[in-house]
Amino acid sequence: MILDSFKLTGKVAIVTGCNTGLGQAIAIGLAEAGCHIVGINRSAPSETIHKMEKGGHRFLDLRADLLKQAHIPALIEQAIEEYGHIDILVNNAGIIRRQDAIDFTEQDWDDVMDVNAKTAFFMSQIVAKQFIQQGNGGKIINIASMLSFQGGIRVPSYTASKSALMGLTRAMANEWAVHNINVNSIAPGYMETNNTSALREDAERNEAILARIPAQRWGKPVDVAGPCVFLASEAANYMHGYTIAVDGGWLAR
Ligand code: NAD
Secondary structure (H helix, E strand, O other): OHHHHHOOOOOEEEEEOOOOHHHHHHHHHHHHOOOEEEEEEOOOOHHHHHHHHHHOOOEEEEEOOOOOOOOHHHHHHHHHHHHOOOOEEEEOOOOOOOOOHHHOOHHHHHHHHHHHHHHHHHHHHHHHHHHHHHOOOEEEEEEOOHHHOOOOOOOHHHHHHHHHHHHHHHHHHHHHHHHOEEEEEEEEOOEOOHHHHHHHHOHHHHHHHHHHOOOOOOEOHHHHHHHHHHHHOHHHOOOOOOEEEEOOOHHHO
16 A cells, blocks of 8 residues: 555654754654654753653654764664664754855854754764665655755855755765665755744845745745655655755745
8 A cells, every 4th residue: 555655663763953943843743654763952852852752752862962973973873772773864953154155254164064064974874884784775864955956145154055965965865775775855945943033033034035935934844744754754765866845836936
């Protein structure tokens, strides 16, 4: 039955940055589809834990600052110790810094590139090694952006990092497809999360953004959960290196 290929019963999914926003909605969506979740967060994911408990889902709470890559091997070891295997990685943690390109600092460049691109790559690398060792393939889903496709305004390191992430999605897919590892991305449009609160509070920008979205609304975190479950499932077994926009039609315009 086709719907069975969307089920994720007993799969183990790592989701980075799931204490809030898109990561929380993705973690809950994957859990509802049958996954046990490993959440990697900088601060306590209290609300997510509460929601997981309420839904009767298993959730392993790991803490790390993903600005640095040194903790990554220990995190993966803890996940395997708890669940015995890993099947899905969602590289969701991300940051943004806003400043005119003319005044942009090296710190704002490095921090954003480190979390959004470098950590996502090295997290994927170590999980891909685990997938190869397990011998059953696996799924890697990167959370890209409209700025994987467009230039943006006042966010040069974010644009660089998310454009890099879309390129890396293709590069990793090319090398790891032979191991039945599917590497794909989701590019959310303008979504209601902490990441975009500054934009939504700026009446002029808010109006301009809404006027350009064919769906005429900001996206909700739950809007990315379904596409993520799909990419994490057997239904997406022949998808490699693609970035799906979930954007209310923003890019179609
Ligand atoms: P958010 O700020 O609510 O969530 C970001 C998450 O990343 C949080 O859980 C945060 O704790 C985590 N994080 C950031 N730096 C970290 C670090 N050093 N170590 C560990 N965790 C860290 O924003 P969001 O909108 O939910 O963002 C989730 C992802 O979606 C990001 O990659 C973001 O770039 C991307 N995205 C968001 C939008 C949007 O409109 N909101 C659009 C496109 C892409």
